[in-house]
Amino acid sequence: MIDEIVGWRAGLDDLLARFAHRFGRAEPRRQALTYVVGLLSPLASKNGWTLAEAAGDATPDRMQRLLNRSAWDPDAVRDDLFAYVSEHLGDDDGVLIVDETGFLKKGIKSAGVQRQYSGTAGRTENCQLGVFLAYASPAGRTLIDRELYLPRGWCDDPARREEAGIAASVGFATKPALGLRMLERAITAGLPARWVTADEAYGQDSKFRTWLQQRRIGYVLAVPRNQRVPTTVGSSRPDVLAAAAPAPAWKRRSCGDGAKGPRLYDWAVASLPDTDDSYGHWLLIRRSITDPTDLAYYLCFGPAGTQDEQLIRIAGTRWAIEECFQTAKTEAGLDHYQVRRYGAWYRHITLVMVAHAFLAVTAAGAEKGAPNPNGTASSLLPWARSAVSWHT
Numbered sequence: 607m608i609d610e611i612v613g614w615r616a617g618l619d620d621l622l623a624r625f626a627h628r629f630g631r632a633e634p635r636r637q638a639l640t641y642v643v644g645l646l647s648p649l650a651s652k653n654g655w656t657l658a659e660a661a662g663d664a665t666p667d668r669m670q671r672l673l674n675r676s677a678w679d680p681d682a683v684r685d686d687l688f689a690y691v692s693e694h695l696g697d698d699d700g701v702l703i704v705d706e707t708g709f710l711k712k713g714i715k716s717a718g719v720q721r722q723y724s725g726t727a728g729r730t731e732n733c734q735l736g737v738f739l740a741y742a743s744p745a746g747r748t749l750i751d752r753e754l755y756l757p758r759g760w761c762d763d764p765a766r767r768e769e770a771g772i773a774a775s776v777g778f779a780t781k782p783a784l785g786l787r788m789l790e791r792a793i794t795a796g797l798p799a800r801w802v803t804a805d806e807a808y809g810q811d812s813k814f815r816t817w818l819q820q821r822r823i824g825y826v827l828a829v830p831r832n833q834r835v836p837t838t839v840g841s842s843r844p845d846v847l848a849a850a851a852p853a854p855a856w857k858r859r860s861c862g863d864g865a866k867g868p869r870l871y872d873w874a875v876a877s878l879p880d881t882d883d884s885y886g887h888w889l890l891i892r893r894s895i896t897d898p899t900d901l902a903y904y905l906c907f908g909p910a911g912t913q914d915e916q917l918i919r920i921a922g923t924r925w926a927i928e929e930c931f932q933t934a935k936t937e938a939g940l941d942h943y944q945v946r947r948y949g950a951w952y953r954h955i956t957l958v959m960v961a962h963a964f965l966a967v968t969a970a971g972a973e974k975g976a977p978n979p980n981g982t983a984s985s986l987l988p989w990a991r992s993a994v995s996w997h998t
Contacts, residue, residue: 617971618643621964625686634676637668638957645938645961652939673943673950680949680956684751687956687963688795691750694967697743700799701920702792703927704785704808706755709734709941717770717948718756726931736955737781739788740927741797747926748966749934749959751791753784754951771947782811793821801908803924806830809905819885824908826890826920831903835889836879844903847876848891855997856893859915861922869922870895875914875997886910890917914997934962 622639629635644657654666654673663669708724710733717734724733739751760766761778779787785808792799802825808814809827818825831845851874860868871892878887887907894900906917934940938961943954 617968618646618964621690621960621967624690625683625960628682628686629676629678631677634672634678637672637676638678641669641672641957642961642964645958646964649939652942653944655944670945673945673953674947678953680952683956683960685791685795687750687960688792688797690967691741691748691963692795692797695741695743695745695748695970696798697745698798698800700741700743700797701801701803701923701926702789702797702799703740703742703924704737704789704802704804705740705924705927705931706735706737706781706807707931707940709736715769716946717772717951718754718760720757720759722757734951735781736951737784737788738927738931739785739792740930741792741799742923742926743798746966746970747930748963749927749930750797750963751788752952752955752959753779753788754948755779755781755784771949773948776948780811782808782814786814786817789818789823793823800824801826801920801923803827803920805924809833815905815907819907822885824906824912824920826904826906826917826924828921828924829903829905831901833903833905835905836887838879844889844891845901847889848874848893848901848903851876851891857914858895859918861892861918862925864925869925872898873914873918875917877997880910884910886912888912888917890914890921892921930962933965934958937965938962 622642626635629638640661641657644660645652647660649656649660654669658666658669706725708726708731710724710727710731711719712732713719719732719734721730721732722735723729724731724735727733735755737753737755738749740747741750756772756776756778758778785804789802800823802818802823804827806828809829810833815825815827829844832843834841835844835847855874856872858870859873860870862869872895874891876889878889880886885907887905890904890906892902904921931940938958940955940958943951945951945954
């Protein structure tokens with residue numbers, strides 16, 4: 607047990623030493639260490655008050671000063687985190703995952719808060735939305751970047767902006783645009799990753815897909831059933847093409863292990879027209895085994911010759927970010943913050959990502975050497991059968 611504690615602390619010291627120089631003074635440097643240690647502690651709640659109490663402080667003043675007024679740059683700490691994750695979890699087959707999560711809030715003062723749909727709650731709620739980037743590899747997965755989504759109403763309200771500390775340089779950006787910012791940062795930083803995956807909100811955005819194609823970054827992006835898909839005889843919809851898929855095109859495959867074992871689905875892959883012999887486009891379709899009417903669709907892009915199993919694996923990797931959200935919230939206090947200002951949100955979330963990455967790297971080290979546990983579709987079927995080339 608003593609050896610485990612010593613090793614745990616040594617690993618944390620190594621991580622914190624990477625960004626100690628980002629704090630110009632000793633006091634905020636020590637406070638950041640205390641904050642991260644508190645996030646890693648078994649506290650039921652991890653806000654300014656509880657973290658202060660755990661640190662032996664009578665008030666949360668020091669914690670609040672760290673998040674609101676101390677001189678340090680959370681983006682610089684994030685850049686150091688890139689290097690840490692690349693060193694410990696990096697793999698040439700790494701996958702970058704974009705997704706968002708909601709933070710339920712009361713009142714109207716927190717930066718970016720309004721009634722908006724939260725996938726976390728599954729309904730429209732008064733909340734903030736954070737767009738996140740995760741990194742997943744055979745060694746582990748963790749959150750590595752974040753952007754707070756600011757609705758247009760916030761961006762066009764100077765008084766609310768000033769009260770929440772939102773700089774004039776911060777303008778409105780869609781969620782896919784925020785995702786691209788984070789992807790560009792990670793790729794520029796040199797994180798080894800060949801693939802990107804994301805849900806429909808990003809997959810149906812043509813600018814998002816084009817940006818990745820121009821940089822020759824492979825993707826497996828979910829799209830809605832009515833997304834227009836190019837074929838050899840015009841455009842079609844994924845649901846029309848799925849209904850036309852011949853029986854031999856469907857293959858039962860696992861897209862990764864879940865809590866109850868392999869996640870098995872029936873999958874079909876169709877090649878889409880290309881103008882580049884070195885890269886290909888595909889339509890990937892996932893069908894539930896227990897409910898054949900439950901289908902999901904993915905537009906894919908990657909090096910020519912990419913195997914179907916690879917596309918299926920990348921599609922399954924998207925669940926990794928959901929696991930990251932869950933563990934970051936339950937174990938590192940991702941949604942426990944009590945701050946309103948724009949900059950304070952970034953500071954808390956960045957320190958949570960540091961704590962979460964430490965947990966991921968520690969888990970990876972502990973497991974080394976262990977075994978890895980519009981017209982109807984039916985009316986278009988004859989045309990659709992010849993529109994794409996199915997993989998059988």
